[in-house]
Amino acid sequence: MIRMTQVVHRRELEPGIHLLELDRPDRLNAMTENLVDQLHEQLGLLAADDSCRVVILTGRGRGFCAGLDLKGYAPGQDGRLPGSSPQDRMRLIKRIASLVTELRALPQPVIAAINGAAAGGGLALAVASDVRLAGASARFADGFVRIGLSGCEIGVSWLLPRLIGASRAFELMLTGRLIDAAEADRIGLVSRVVPDDSLIDAALGVAREITGNSPFGVRLTKQVMWHQLETGSLGAGIAMEAGTQATASLTADAGEAMTAFLEGRQPRFTDS
Structure with a gap:
């Protein structure tokens, strides 16, 4: 059996505080089947780890997570995406969406340290986290509607209105437009914005405050x-x-x- 490349890494930064890092920096940590499977695996291990008190979720390099990796999915002459059957697509969508419910059910609080792009499925991971901090380079988009799909996907249409209000959520999901870190802060999508090189330190600060409680x-x-x-x-x-x-x-x-x-x-x- 060929071992797949390790693209989700976990390490303990301090006692009780674990960093969960997506590691496909050349593709802005876009989701593949391998990445999704490894993320599920790590979340399952964290849920069973009583020594872990807080999880910091981030992406390596210039992006948090740019959503589903569309490389190799160019439409054919009929304009339709190649490959999978409707049943396979449904399984893929459910597999990705279950990351959202798994993050929610995780006993430990999850702090999303958002660097660069958080789009599509990456936005879903961010809004499913319990706390969101943004680096100055962070960008957010629910871009499904711009690729011919519904903007309602992976739990975002349930979570986003509860975080920023229905009016703003409708506008972002219907247009699919990209917003920067400053706007995300203004509308309440993130707790605060910090310099990119201070992002993990800022997340650690919040994690330490949490671990100071019972x-x-x-x-x-x-x-x-x-x-x-x-x-x-x-x-x-x-x-x-x-x-x-x-x-x-x-x-x-x-x-x-x-x-x-x-x-x-x-x-x-x-x-x-």
């Missing part, structure tokens, strides 16, 4: 925040909060946090 509290916060996007009423949302908060208040870490506050020291969390 592991159980962080996991619950991510879980409840995502669930609240689908909760149908304020009452249901408050009931969910009450149940999870009551559980969290009974952990040893909650008691340790209160004791540390009263004693004027940093808490020593044990995830218990």
Whole structure:
């Protein structure tokens, strides 16, 4: 069996903080079947790794992820894309889209450190992350509509309106236009913009703040925040909060946090 080139790398930057890096810089980290499979594999390993507290997702080189790699998919004389059957295309789309739900379900918060292009599937990875920081070179586009497809793909039509509002999301998805980091910051798509050479350091700063909190509290916060996007009423949302908060208040870490506050020291969390 021929081993495929490793194009998704994971390493621990600091205790509890892991960097997940897409590594096809010559193609702006555009998605191939190999990259998608390796990303699924790494996310599965991270989900089972209790020592990992935060994940930083980024791309090597000049791009975060430029979407699906279209090289070799030129239309034939009939104007249609060659190769796969409709069934194969459906499987491919579902396989890529399941990255979004996998990122959402990951116990650890994901910080997207967005360098260069985040387009199509790359935009989906960004909006499925929990925190987004942009380098000054970052560019964003939901460009599906510009290649003859629907702009609604890979969960973006559900996620983007919830992040920036329906009006702005409609405009970006119907036009497919490219926006720069400054506009992404202005409309609330990213938390802030930093110089490109400071991007990973900025993400590390956020990750350190997160790891300063109790592991159980962080996991619950991510879980409840995502669930609240689908909760149908304020009452249901408050009931969910009450149940999870009551559980969290009974952990040893909650008691340790209160004791540390009263004693004027940093808490020593044990995830218990």
